[in-house]
Amino acid sequence: MAYSRWSNSYWYTYWDAHSGESKDSQLFTICGDDLSFTYGELVADIDGCLSIVRKMCPEATEDQIQELKTYMEKFMLDMENK
DSSP states (O other), X not given: OEEEOTTTSSOOEEEETTSOSSGGGOEEEETTTTEXXXXXXXXXXXXXXXXXXXXXXXXXXXXXXXXXXXXXXHXXXXXXXX
């Protein structure tokens, strides 16, 4: 499932449905930047994950980073509701 697409966002993000059977191993993937975070990583330290994104994508603005955080939170909510 895609959370954002390049046509309406700086990011193209999606839930990698083939990333494992356990909830903690499900992946939130940021296409084009070769970045993925597990549900477990995001729950444990979403701000730490965003710090990695800032280092890997220095051209992203702070508004774009905050937008990305909303997609991560939607992914986590989907995992919690599964």
